Amino acid sequence: MTLVMGAVAYDPKVVTIWAGFRAWFARRGLDVDFVLYSHYERQVDDLVAGRVDAAWNSPLAWIRARRLAGGRLEPLVMRDTDQDLTSVVVVREDSPFKDVADLKGETVGTGAIDSPQATLLPFALLREHGLRPGEEVAVRRFDVGVGLHGDHVGGERDAARALMSGGVAAACMVDSNHLLFVREGTLPPDGTRVVGRTRPYDHCTMTAARATPETDRFRDLLLSMDASDPGVRTLFDLEGLTAWRPARTSGYALLERAVDDEGFYDPAGPMTAPGYRP
Template sequence: MPTLLLGAVAYDPKVVTIWAGFRAWLRDHGLPFDFVLYSNYERQAEDLASGRIHAAWNSPLAWLRVRRLAGHHVRPLVMRDTDQDLTSVVVVRADSPFEHLRDLKDHRVAVGAIDSPQATLIPVSLLRHAGLTPGENVTVRRFDVGVGLHGDHIGGERDAARALLTGEADAAAMIDANHLLFSGEGTLPAGSTRVLAHSEPYDHCVLAVHDSAPAGLADRLGELLLSMSYADPGVRPLLDLEGLTEWRPGRTTGFGPLEAAISESAFYDEDGRLTEPEYRP
């Protein structure tokens, strides 16, 4: 019997634990399944688009690149409950004079890694729509930690937050959940910052499949993942590590803000080729 092969990016050692656990559970439920690990999302996206792997756990940026590369040959299968309707924020110090994004003209904004959807691409798009052009009337300082991991390594966001706190930047960009995290862990002391602007809601990671997948196995993978219960002690630790309480059917409707940001910045071209000259995963 053929085996369904999935790709995942090893942005953290826990990725091995997560997918080894999922593999054992899926095999116990009759699905011939295995996974391979990648060092960056670009190679994984190219391999999924070409059908060298059958499925992939994609960042939102990788998903949009795969769609440009492969078109109707790929489809979303599932996503986490925590991947839907997220927002990015631009944060300033609580005592700053800024009231609107446009007030950041001629000031400094700290962002995450060059390929972070939530901490760079979407927030910089917000700046553009407020009339701020990086390198012209606003200075954008990137913190390129974990380049190639599409922001999964949040070190760049954390460094941007620290730059705001120390006065190296006048504003910082991050996903809303990490603003809460940084406040809770003390990176941003409680009450030291406030949100200047929010992005529109958007979706995040997607497990996608290629139409080269063995007949019926991709759909069975989706059925099994959707059947996972947080009440099951056998899978709950894996779900906690992966940051979800339930899998949901994948959707394509939540990627407008990132699609716009990719096109505005010419990060990829319309055929999915890398066109950002400073990006070296």
């Protein structure tokens, strides 16, 4: 039996990554094929309907899929780099803002509408400080790659640029991208300060429609991958991990609440507005 896995093509390297993994699985006797999607919403629909056996889900895709499936999905693995992330609210070093609450009446830049790390979770942080997005603070959203659930870093990068040009008073991003933007020169060294940080959360998870001998074997082989193997290490570097870890769901509680507070998938919620659903 062939195990069919779904993945979202947020970048051309996705083809290289999963073609390489597919060949690695084949050498170990597991027949794996993959289907590439242009956005997570269709991938979730196909996973829940059983048209694919497993899917490489964003955290938001995991939440939507679990809810649509009535909780009957099986989390398999996640990257070591998917665990215990934080998002930050960043201001210019020369700004007067010392705390998130100081941003009342200002404009905050975010990533795409469906980005957990650069929009939904930072919105939750703002609300914790008494600032309702769109009310106590204005929001300037950078909708790059809607449907990719923040996998496209462009929206966060544009928010960072807007911060430095004075277009927004603060910008929201995952902590690792804050460091990346400094390394690449989008943000100047020592030119920004973090005034707020979310609690830790987890990111992507490999999800099975149901547990089968094939999905069990798929999970076990992923967990057995060793970065000391040069071929594996090349694929790991492209995919941004050093080891696969057993999946856990406890790291999604923060995003679950953020999705509910935002009414994200409600009939009149943000992702059902004209022009936004991919």
